[in-house]
Amino acid sequence: MNQRRSFKRFYLLLFLLVLLIATAAPQKDEKITPRLLNVIKERGSHGSYKAWIYFRDKDLYSHQRSKEPEKDLHLRSLERRLRHGFTSLMDEHDLPVHKPYIEIVRQFVTKVRHTSRWLNAVSVEAKGLELERIAKFHFVQKVDKVLVFTYREPAPKFLAQLDVVPLEAKAHILDYGPSFNQNDQLNVPLLHDMGYSGKGILICMLDSGFNNLTHQALDHLDIIATWDFVNGDPNVFDENGQMGNGNHGTRTLGTIAGFEPGELVGPAFGASFILGKTENTDWERHIEEDHWIAGAEWADSMGADIISSSLGYRDQFTHGESDYFWENLDGKTTVVAKGANIAASRGILIINSAGNEGLSSPPENTLVSPSDSPRVLAAGAVNSQGDRVNFSSTGPTADGRIKPDVMARGLDVYTANPDDPEQYDLVDGTSFSCPLTAGVAALILEINPSWTNEDVMDVMKLTASRSDSPDNLFGWGILDAYEAAFYVLKDLHAPNDFAIKRLENHYGFFIQYVDQLSWASNPKNGNRVQSYRIYAKKLDIQGRPFELIAEVDNETHSLIRRGLLGDETFLYKITSVSHTGEESDPQYARQ
Amino acid sequence: MDNRQGKILLKKVWIFILLVMPLTQPNHASDIALGFHLGYRQVKDPDLKEIYGDGFVFSPYVSYFPLPHYGIDLSYEGGYKKDAPIGLFDEDSTLSVSGIQFCGVIRYPVWKILPYFKFGIGYFSYKQDIQSEFVRFKVDHHKWTTIVGGGLRVELYKGLFLTAEVRYVPLKVQPFDIPVDLGGLRFLAGIGFRISP
Numbered sequence: 001m002n003q004r005r006s007f008k009r010f011y012l013l014l015f016l017l018v019l020l021i022a023t024a025a026p027q028k029d030e031k032i033t034p035r036l037l038n039v040i041k042e043r044g045s046h047g048s049y050k051a052w053i054y055f056r057d058k059d060l061y062s063h064q065r066s067k068e069p070e071k072d073l074h075l076r077s078l079e080r081r082l083r084h085g086f087t088s089l090m091d092e093h094d095l096p097v098h099k100p101y102i103e104i105v106r107q108f109v110t111k112v113r114h115t116s117r118w119l120n121a122v123s124v125e126a127k128g129l130e131l132e133r134i135a136k137f138h139f140v141q142k143v144d145k146v147l148v149f150t151y152r153e154p155a156p157k158f159l160a161q162l163d164v165v166p167l168e169a170k171a172h173i174l175d176y177g178p179s180f181n182q183n184d185q186l187n188v189p190l191l192h193d194m195g196y197s198g199k200g201i202l203i204c205m206l207d208s209g210f211n212n213l214t215h216q217a218l219d220h221l222d223i224i225a226t227w228d229f230v231n232g233d234p235n236v237f238d239e240n241g242q243m244g245n246g247n248h249g250t251r252t253l254g255t256i257a258g259f260e261p262g263e264l265v266g267p268a269f270g271a272s273f274i275l276g277k278t279e280n281t282d283w284e285r286h287i288e289e290d291h292w293i294a295g296a297e298w299a300d301s302m303g304a305d306i307i308s309s310s311l312g313y314r315d316q317f318t319h320g321e322s323d324y325f326w327e328n329l330d331g332k333t334t335v336v337a338k339g340a341n342i343a344a345s346r347g348i349l350i351i352n353s354a355g356n357e358g359l360s361s362p363p364e365n366t367l368v369s370p371s372d373s374p375r376v377l378a379a380g381a382v383n384s385q386g387d388r389v390n391f392s393s394t395g396p397t398a399d400g401r402i403k404p405d406v407m408a409r410g411l412d413v414y415t416a417n418p419d420d421p422e423q424y425d426l427v428d429g430t431s432f433s434c435p436l437t438a439g440v441a442a443l444i445l446e447i448n449p450s451w452t453n454e455d456v457m458d459v460m461k462l463t464a465s466r467s468d469s470p471d472n473l474f475g476w477g478i479l480d481a482y483e484a485a486f487y488v489l490k491d492l493h494a495p496n497d498f499a500i501k502r503l504e505n506h507y508g509f510f511i512q513y514v515d516q517l518s519w520a521s522n523p524k525n526g527n528r529v530q531s532y533r534i535y536a537k538k539l540d541i542q543g544r545p546f547e548l549i550a551e552v553d554n555e556t557h558s559l560i561r562r563g564l565l566g567d568e569t570f571l572y573k574i575t576s577v578s579h580t581g582e583e584s585d586p587q588y589a590r591q
Numbered sequence: 592m593d594n595r596q597g598k599i600l601l602k603k604v605w606i607f608i609l610l611v612m613p614l615t616q617p618n619h620a621s622d623i624a625l626g627f628h629l630g631y632r633q634v635k636d637p638d639l640k641e642i643y644g645d646g647f648v649f650s651p652y653v654s655y656f657p658l659p660h661y662g663i664d665l666s667y668e669g670g671y672k673k674d675a676p677i678g679l680f681d682e683d684s685t686l687s688v689s690g691i692q693f694c695g696v697i698r699y700p701v702w703k704i705l706p707y708f709k710f711g712i713g714y715f716s717y718k719q720d721i722q723s724e725f726v727r728f729k730v731d732h733h734k735w736t737t738i739v740g741g742g743l744r745v746e747l748y749k750g751l752f753l754t755a756e757v758r759y760v761p762l763k764v765q766p767f768d769i770p771v772d773l774g775g776l777r778f779l780a781g782i783g784f785r786i787s788p
Contacts, residue, residue, distance in 0.1 A: 505678045508639050508686075509719060510728045510767035514679060562680070563725030566768075 031135040033144040045128035050113070050146035050288065052335070053105055054121040056139050058098045076202060076303020077346075084347035084452050093118045093342055101139050108134050113146075114229070114294040118342040119335070123290035146290050147335070149312075177263045178424070181384050182255075182409040182436060187482040188267045191443045196485075197270025198442035200449075203256070204299035205435075206292060206309040207249030208279035210236045211418045215250070217258035218416055221273055227298060228277040229291040236277040247418035249277065251427050252310045254416030256435035256442075264414060264424060267439025267481070274302050279311055293339040300346050305445055305453075307343065307350045308438035310431035312368020326364045329372035330398040337370040344375030349445070349453035351438040353430035354378040354404035355393030362472060362591060363502070366393040367403055374497050377457050378403050379437040380475060381410020381430045386465070388473055392430055395472035400499035400518075402588060404475040405457070406464050408436040440481040447485045454524070458494075459487040462585055469537075469571060470588045494587035495519040495532060495557075498574050502591045505562070513564040517589065519557055519574055525584075529554045529576045533583065536561075536570045539590075546573060624654045626783025628756060632671055633775035643673040643686045648777060654696065662696045664709065668760075668777075683722040688773055690715030690760075692738050705744040705752075713738045715762055717773055732766045742779075750785035 032040075036051060043049075073094065081089050097115050102122055106112050109126035116122070123146050126134070135143045169180040172189040183189055202224065209230075213223070226236040236249065259269035276295035292309070299307050331337050340350050350370070357366035371378035371393075381392040389411045395403030410433035417423035437460075444456050451459075461467060463484040466477030501516040517534065531553055535546035550559055561570075573586040628650040634640045648670040656662030672687040694711025712735060719730035742756030761774040 503679060505680070506638070507678055507684075507719070507721060507726065507728070508636075508642060509730045509764075509769055509771055511769065512725070512727065563723075563727055565727065 031140060031142055032131065033142065036131070036143060036145040039145065040128035040131070043128070045132065047128055048110065048125055049128060049131060050123065050125055050148070050290075051131055052119070052121050052123050052142075052144045052146055052290065053134055053140055054119065054142040054144070055097065055101050056141045058092075058095050058117075058120050073301050074303040077301055078303075080303055080305060080347045083450065086347075093345075097122065098139075104137065104139075105134055114290045116290070116293050116297060116339075118297055118339055119293060146288055148288050174265050175261045176265045177261070177414075179258070179264045179266075179414040182413055183265065183267055185382075185384070185386065185409055186267065186436060186440055186479045188440065188443065190482045191447070191485060192265070192267075196443050196446050198257075198268030198439065198446055199270040201268065201271045201306065201442040201445050202274065202302070202304045203268065203271050203306045203308055203438060203442055204274045204276060204295070204302070204304035205249060205253055205256070206276045206278045206295045206299070206307060207252050207311065208247075209238060209277040210249040210253055210275050211238055211247055212250050212416070212421060213237065213253075215254065215258075215416045215418075215421045217254055217260035217264045217424075218250070220259050220269070221253075221257055222271075223273050223275060225274045225302060226276075227274075227295075229294045229298075230277055230279070236275045248279075248310070248431065249275065250418035251415045251425060252308065252431055252435045254424075255413055255427075255432045256308060256439040258416050264416060267436060268442035271439075271442045274299065274304060289335045292336050296339050296343045296348075296350075300343055300348060304348060306438050306441055307348055308435050309350065309352045309370070310429075310434045312353055312355050312371055326360070326366070327398045329365055329367050329369055331370075331373040331375075331401070334369040334372070337373045337376075340370035340373045340376050344373070344453060347453050349441055349456050350376045351434050351441060352376050352378055353434040354380040356381075356391045356429050356431075357393045358391050359473075360394050362396055363398070363400070365395050365397060365403065365472075367395060367397065368393065372397045372403065374401060375454075377405045377437065377441070377460065378475070379410075379430055379433040380404035380407045380473075381428075381433045382407045382474075382478060383411040384409065386478055389428070391428075392433075392473075395475075396591065397499075399497075400501045400589065400591065401497065402470050402472055402475060402590060404430075406437055406460055406475050407478045408433040408440075437479060440479050440484070443481055444485045451489070452524075454493075455489055456484075458585065459484045459489065463487050471571075471590060476588075490582070490584055492528060492576050492578050492582050492584040493522045493524050494584045495529075495574055495576055496522050496587075498572070498587040498589045500572060500589040500591050511566070512562070513566060513568070515561040515564060515570065515572075515591070517559040517561070517572060517574075519587070521554070521557065522576065525576055528578045530579045531577045532556070533575045533577055534559055535573045535575075535586075537573075539569045539571055540567070546571075551577070622654075622656050622785045624752070624783045624785045625652075626654070626752075626754060626781050627651050628666075628754065628779040628781035630756075630777055630779030630781075632777045635772040635775045639686065639771060639773070642677055642684075643675050645775070646671045646673050648779075650692075650777075650779060650781075652783075654783075656696070656698070660698055662698070664692075664694050664696055664711075666692045666694075668692060668713075668715075677721060678723075680723075682726075685720045686717070688715060688717045688762075690736075692760075694738055694740070698744070703746050705746070706741070707744060708741045709738070709758075710740075711738045712736070713760060715760070715773075717762075717764065728767055730766050732764065734762060734764050736760060736762050736774075740777075744783075752783050752785065754781045754783060755779070756781070 108130045109124040111125040113123040173193050257266040257269045258264035278291035278295040352371040354371050355368035360366040370376050381389040410430050412426045413432035417425045461476035463480045464477040470476045498519045503514040505512045534550045536549045537546045571590045573588050576584040632648045633645045650666050650668045652666030654664035669689040677684040690713045692713040694709040696709045698707035716733045740758030744754045746752045756779045758777040
């Protein structure tokens with residue numbers, strides 16, 4: 001009798017538990033994002049879709065937490081983290097995705113494209129019906145579209161406008177040939193003369209594939225690993241029957257590391273490389289965000305110091321709808337920006353092309369993601385005279401930070417030809433400003449191996465040509481590799497993410513403006529910061545000095561300036577001040 | 592004759608009838624009257640309406656009819672003074688609008704009711720006070736405008752009368768960058784006293 005009663009109680013409890021779970025778990029429609037739901041409604045449940053499946057957790061099996069992550073991480077990766085002062089070499093992002101979750105999902109989908117431990121997600125190809133089923137699982141947090149983008153790229157041209165090699169080129173040890181100006185503009189030859197070439201630095205190139213690696217300017221390269229994230233094999237060159245076109249990657253690789261004296265010398269010709277094919281450029285330049293995330297995770301696990309990513313995500317084109325607008329480019333919204341932020345938090349220095357979308361009118365921007373991230377150095381394009389090229393994308397970011405960060409040559413860049421092992425191309429685009437910038441970063445890291453990724457970013461900006469008056473067209477200006485490499489870093493650092501939002505204050509008969517400044521404390525400063533000093537310089541007259549407008553305590557991370565008129569625009573700078581009165585280098589913001 | 596010409600002609604006929612009709616009617620004694628209107632005014636500008644809203648106005652006036660059906664009146668409109676928080680920081684502010692109006696009046700008696708129509712000019716001042724050290728503009732301006740209105744006057748007893756009037760005052764102003772429409776309809780009721788025979 002008692003046994004029957006306890007059985008009844010057990011079943012009642014079980015029923016209540018099931019009921020609780022069923023009611024507590026969000027419905028499938030709540031888990032599928034509206035943009036994916038709309039597409040499924042439009043194209044039908046039997047259509048095939050590329051989707052992210054985000055999981056709720058990854059820590060059900062403790063043995064995975066304790067043992068598996070190290071397996072995936074190369075020793076170099078752990079060394080890089082040590083160099084960046086990680087107190088714990090692993091964190092939640094390093095834990096692998098829970099395998100049983102992947103296996104359950106795998107049964108419902110056509111293909112698992114990528115697994116991301118950073119996002120705790122898998123990207124899949126599946127029918128709408130299958131996605132709806134998957135969304136019902138309690139361990140699924142969200143199902144979202146894998147976004148597909150276009151990336152505009154100026155076409156390569158005939159070799160008709162080669163730079164005239166000036167006499168001073170002879171003063172350097174290396175014969176740069178037609179590539180002299182693109183190096184000299186960044187003050188690279190001085191470092192080459194001193195024997196630096198990026199040796200010991202591992203650079204991950206994420207691009208559309210890499211043809212003609214036997215080119216005379218590329219055959220010296222120390223290529224440690226390659227992976228094709230589009231087709232899932234180690235071959236990063238074009239293959240019959242496979243998606244992609246690898247010419248772009250050959251040109252960016254040639255720009256950063258080509259070495260054929262008298263023809264082409266890249267700034268980091270002595271560096272080591274891993275090459276990831278993360279773009280499917282079969283038709284136009286269609287790129288998918290999950291390949292980039294997979295490539296960045298691979299770069300982390302291989303121990304890359306630098307990621308040079310000559311691609312970016314902006315205009316979504318599949319089915320005509322637009323998912324990302326300029327308002328989303330705030331450095332934390334797009335999937336690739338999230339991935340880049342995690343990569344940067346692991347000590348990887350990420351250089352990304354700013355984009356080839358031309359001018360914008362602030363507060364709008366024409367950036368591509370992840371160049372909108374504060375943890376990514378966005379490279380814009382200048383010509384041989386140092387003038388901004390009109391296609392080079394402009395800031396500010398949607399949250400009011402200055403972008404691009406730095407400038408390098410992006411017009412008539414001399415590089416390796418992807419078809420002929422002895423020929424060269426002139427190419428245009430911030431895609432080529434990016435590897436030139438990454439090459440400079442490699443030289444700086446080689447000379448300063450103890451510097452963190454943020455240190456390198458800071459000095460590259462602080463020593464660039466417009467470092468005392470950055471703006472949203474040029475950023476901090478054209479890089480100076482020599483100055484940056486030998487810059488004396490201060491112990492105290494400027495606060496992070498200094499941003500400005502200009503707000504309209506509407507009084508009915510007239511409008512005044514409010515500048516809302518915000519910043520975040522820099523963890524590298526520990527508790528050494530006593531206060532922050534905020535300076536402003538009115539931009540109406542050239543040469544006007546900065547004036548101290550406020551000094552606030554270290555708990556304050558925002559400042560509001562009221563009563564401004566529409567034509568009163570300011571360049572703001574902020575510094576950290578220590579208890580001993582030491583002041584850090586500045587960080588800037590302007591609308 | 593096309594439709595447009597027909598409408599113009601019809602309009603002219605109506606104006607003619609309105610002007611001539613009082614002359615053709617039996618004589619009515621001329622008068623001087625003093626009165627007081629109280630009522631409600633609208634604010635046409637959507638932004639200011641949202642901030643300050645519509646409000647009450649008062650309007651003392653004196654009217655003089657040298658001819659039985661034609662006269663003038665002089666009035667003052669005041670009372671619209673509204674407090675409201677304004678801007679991003681909800682700063683205390685006050686908007687006040689007042690004005691002097693001078694109108695020509697045509698009236699036409701129908702039994703004990705005296706309908707009238709008025710048209711004239713007004714000189715309005717508008718002022719916005721914002722309690723903020725950051726505000727760099729001061730709204731304290733004036734503007735001439737036109738006035739149109741009409742109403743009914745009902746004689747009560749020994750010169751005492753009641754009125755109901757609807758008046759429209761257009762008042763588009765732009766003291767600074769933003770054009771603002773301070774105009775709006777007035778719905779007024781009042782009492783008055785005829786002091787001459």
